[in-house]
Amino acid sequence: MEMDPVLMSRLLTALTLGFHIIFATLGVGVPLMICIAEFIGIRKNDPHYLLLARRWARGFVITVAIGVVTGTAIGLQLSLLWPNFMQIAGHVISLPLFMEVFAFFFEAIFLGIYLYTWDRFKNPYVHWALSIPVVIGGALSAFFITTVNAFMNTPEGFFLGEEGVAAINPIEAMFNPATPTKVFHVLASSYLTVAAILAAIAAFHLLRQKRKKTSAEGASVYHKKGLKLTVSIMFVFSLLTALAGDVSAKFLAEHQPEKLAAAEWHFETEENADLILFGWLNADNEPVGVLRFPGLLSFLAHGDFNSEVIGLEEFPEEVTPPLWVHYMFDLMVTIGMFLVGVSLLYLLFIKIKSVNEHNKWMLWLLVLSGPLAMLAIEFGWIYAEEGRQPWILRGVMTVEEAATSSPHVGLMFLLFLALYAVLGTICIIVLRKLFRNNPAEEELEKKYPTIETGDK
Amino acid sequence: MGYEIIGITVLWLFLYGYLIVASVDFGAGFFAYYAKVTKKDHIINQLISRYLSPVWEVTNVFFVFFFVGIVGFFPDSAYYYGTALLVPGSIAIILLAIRGSFYAFENYGSKQSNVYMFLYGATGLLIPASLSTALTMSEGGFIVEENGQVSLQYMELLTSPYSWSVVFLAIVSVLFISASFLTFYAARANDTEALKLVRKYALFWGMPTIVMALTTFIALGQHNERHYENMMDLWWMFGLSVGFFMIAMWLLYIGKHYGLAFISVMLQFFFAFFGYGISHLPYILDPYINIFEHATHESMGIALIIAFIAGLFLLIPSLILLMKLFLFDADYVKGKK
Numbered sequence: 098m099e100m101d102p103v104l105m106s107r108l109l110t111a112l113t114l115g116f117h118i119i120f121a122t123l124g125v126g127v128p129l130m131i132c133i134a135e136f137i138g139i140r141k142n143d144p145h146y147l148l149l150a151r152r153w154a155r156g157f158v159i160t161v162a163i164g165v166v167t168g169t170a171i172g173l174q175l176s177l178l179w180p181n182f183m184q185i186a187g188h189v190i191s192l193p194l195f196m197e198v199f200a201f202f203f204e205a206i207f208l209g210i211y212l213y214t215w216d217r218f219k220n221p222y223v224h225w226a227l228s229i230p231v232v233i234g235g236a237l238s239a240f241f242i243t244t245v246n247a248f249m250n251t252p253e254g255f256f257l258g259e260e261g262v263a264a265i266n267p268i269e270a271m272f273n274p275a276t277p278t279k280v281f282h283v284l285a286s287s288y289l290t291v292a293a294i295l296a297a298i299a300a301f302h303l304l305r306q307k308r309k310k311t312s313a314e315g316a317s318v319y320h321k322k323g324l325k326l327t328v329s330i331m332f333v334f335s336l337l338t339a340l341a342g343d344v345s346a347k348f349l350a351e352h353q354p355e356k357l358a359a360a361e362w363h364f365e366t367e368e369n370a371d372l373i374l375f376g377w378l379n380a381d382n383e384p385v386g387v388l389r390f391p392g393l394l395s396f397l398a399h400g401d402f403n404s405e406v407i408g409l410e411e412f413p414e415e416v417t418p419p420l421w422v423h424y425m426f427d428l429m430v431t432i433g434m435f436l437v438g439v440s441l442l443y444l445l446f447i448k449i450k451s452v453n454e455h456n457k458w459m460l461w462l463l464v465l466s467g468p469l470a471m472l473a474i475e476f477g478w479i480y481a482e483e484g485r486q487p488w489i490l491r492g493v494m495t496v497e498e499a500a501t502s503s504p505h506v507g508l509m510f511l512l513f514l515a516l517y518a519v520l521g522t523i524c525i526i527v528l529r530k531l532f533r534n535n536p537a538e539e540e541l542e543k544k545y546p547t548i549e550t551g552d553k
Numbered sequence: 554m555g556y557e558i559i560g561i562t563v564l565w566l567f568l569y570g571y572l573i574v575a576s577v578d579f580g581a582g583f584f585a586y587y588a589k590v591t592k593k594d595h596i597i598n599q600l601i602s603r604y605l606s607p608v609w610e611v612t613n614v615f616f617v618f619f620f621v622g623i624v625g626f627f628p629d630s631a632y633y634y635g636t637a638l639l640v641p642g643s644i645a646i647i648l649l650a651i652r653g654s655f656y657a658f659e660n661y662g663s664k665q666s667n668v669y670m671f672l673y674g675a676t677g678l679l680i681p682a683s684l685s686t687a688l689t690m691s692e693g694g695f696i697v698e699e700n701g702q703v704s705l706q707y708m709e710l711l712t713s714p715y716s717w718s719v720v721f722l723a724i725v726s727v728l729f730i731s732a733s734f735l736t737f738y739a740a741r742a743n744d745t746e747a748l749k750l751v752r753k754y755a756l757f758w759g760m761p762t763i764v765m766a767l768t769t770f771i772a773l774g775q776h777n778e779r780h781y782e783n784m785m786d787l788w789w790m791f792g793l794s795v796g797f798f799m800i801a802m803w804l805l806y807i808g809k810h811y812g813l814a815f816i817s818v819m820l821q822f823f824f825a826f827f828g829y830g831i832s833h834l835p836y837i838l839d840p841y842i843n844i845f846e847h848a849t850h851e852s853m854g855i856a857l858i859i860a861f862i863a864g865l866f867l868l869i870p871s872l873i874l875l876m877k878l879f880l881f882d883a884d885y886v887k888g889k890k
Contacts, residue, residue, distance in 0.1 A: 206868075
């Protein structure tokens with residue numbers, strides 16, 4: 098059976114990226130959390146925070162390994178699956194790709210140093226300082242690679258004529274119109290997601306201790322401190338992510354109106370356009386069963402309830418994205434709002450003395466936040482990528498023109514599917530083993546025998 | 554000097570860097586497994602994992618750097634190699650993925666398992682073999698473009714004496730480089746038992762390395778005469794390479810100055826690798842990609858070189874720090890830290 102190389106190339110790329118972004122997001126966010134926890138730990142001379150940093154770092158190594166190998170995979174697949182795209186775009190985007198590797202190199206070196214030099218320096222701030230290049234390296238690689246994706250959405254800084262690519266301006270290509278909003282959104286949501294995941298882990302442990310009614314007071318204090326720290330970070334970044342989402346929508350309205358219109362099933366250009374959530378399309382392509390927010394789409398698009406929003410009718414049908422991206426957009430936004438709400442609620446509970454912020458329902462909501470945040474990352478990326486179909490370079494090159502002509506992509510898809518299934522499974526098993534066999538309470542006692550259990 | 558020459562030189566340097574650090578890594582994987590099978594693992598595995606743990610990620614970046622760089626400087630290579638190498642390239646990615654992640658799983662995650670050790674050892678030999686086929690193809694004759702469709706001639710590749718000698722050369726070189734590095738590292742750690750073992754490996758793998766190098770040389774002469782003639786003109790580089798090989802073997806044999814011995818091995822491969830590379834020019838893929846005709850545009854080329862220089866200012870001090878902390882810190886090497 099010969100499978101269509103274009104379809105299979107798309108599926109394989111989606112598979113690799115969908116798997117990679119889980120670990121890439123962790124790779125960007127975890128170093129910041131480790132850095133903050135270690136700093137507070139040294140500053141307050143509090144072993145709980147130091148242990149948080151240590152245990153996060155230990156789990157992080159496992160996820161970094163998968164991030165590195167899947168990142169290598171997507172790096173190579175870019176040329177293997179999309180040779181015609183790289184032949185053209187390689188002239189324009191190689192600078193950020195290259196700098197991304199430098200940033201990754203920088204991060205890799207310091208991560209190795211950081212992980213193997215705990216307790217090796219007399220001044221604890223020296224070891225802490227080694228985490229800063231890791232945080233910067235992670236953020237920089239996210240920045241550079243996002244500029245490449247931004248370029249594919251709003252290609253600029255070159256001229257494509259009969260003779261191929263000409264008049265290249267690498268800086269203009271890198272700082273194309275989509276870059277600022279994309280980078281902002283990617284970074285804020287990565288930090289948000291990682292904070293939510295670490296909060297979910299702490300909340301999960303607190304719930305389990307509640308159920309078992311264990312008297313491990315020390316560990317419970319440890320998890321409570323972890324929870325307060327991560328939820329506070331989560332709150333800040335959930336607000337920033339919402340803001341980033343808002344500016345991204347305004348960017349889309351101006352530069353890629355068909356993407357926003359497809360997300361909102363906005364067919365006719367009109368003023369005072371409604372924002373609709375969920376629902377479905379009937380036979381006449383009319384949205385049914387939706388939640389309707391009058392004028393909100395106009396506000397989202399231009400900051401004015403009466404502004405005009407361009408509808409899908411303005412575009413020829415063969416260059417409009419598929420309409421199911423609506424659900425991806427809705428899910429992403431809904432989860433984003435949920436995360437703002439949950440973290441705000443927890444922080445309010447801390448302030449209101451009469452409510453126990455560690456009640457069962459609150460903890461359950463926090464446990465849910467972690468996986469939901471990661472799902473929102475996936476939904477958001479699917480929306481962003483499907484939303485520019487059929488283009489690989491919007492307005493310049495379609496996905497069909499870019500794919501490889503090799504007939505073996507289908508087989509490769511199966512091989513990689515098997516690989517990621519194995520990696521994902523082993524990752525979970527190893528992480529569970531790593532933390533199950535060495536619970537925080539034991540490690541606390543071993544490492545800091547002087548600590549009073551139940552220390553407030 | 555044009556930016557194309559600077560570009561290919563830097564890329565070649567990075568590929569050389571990868572050749573050395575990855576060889577140490579890949580060979581160590583094989584030795585670790587071999588030691589386990591022969592029940593000598595308690596002697597050297599501690600040594601190997603102490604060195605490799607902090608650097609495995611860095612090794613990987615050398616490779617990523619090279620392939621991102623070559624596509625950046627010569628985007629046509631994405632078109633030809635990308636289309637032709639889909640299958641072998643994907644297999645290499647999968648092997649690298651298994652190796653990298655399993656390495657981390659084993660070292661940080663769980664206790665040693667035989668399956669991991671086997672995969673770790675086997676991929677150590679299979680990866681160099683699969684990556685070296687990309688070099689074989691660059692000589693031309695294996696990638697054909699007909700009616701706009703690029704394809705790899707698998708039969709030609711699998712029946713070519715040249716392609717097989719490259720594969721074997723890659724494997725034995727990996728083992729030789731790795732063993733001579735481990736000899737140096739064991740000597741620094743004052744680990745006499747491990748030293749005895751890895752020194753034996755180094756002496757053993759020296760001979761096949763030089764024999765395969767000569768065989769490959771002859772096979773190349775039959776496959777690509779132009780390249781062979783160019784290499785003959787650079788005879789002195791290959792002479793220097795053989796000279797450093799002899800110095801390395803002598804030092805290993807008398808059992809002194811292992812640091813110098815490893816540097817000689819590095820120089821041996823440096824001259825051979827650059828001699829090979831220079832005589833390969835101007836083609837990157839004979840005859841489809843020529844560095845002068847298929848380089849990226851000047852503005853991008855210059856931007857890339859500026860990024861190179863800025864990047865090196867960042868990398869070199871960091872790499873020195875890494876080496877100082879883990880390679881040249883006697884206490885760390887001995888296992889005290």
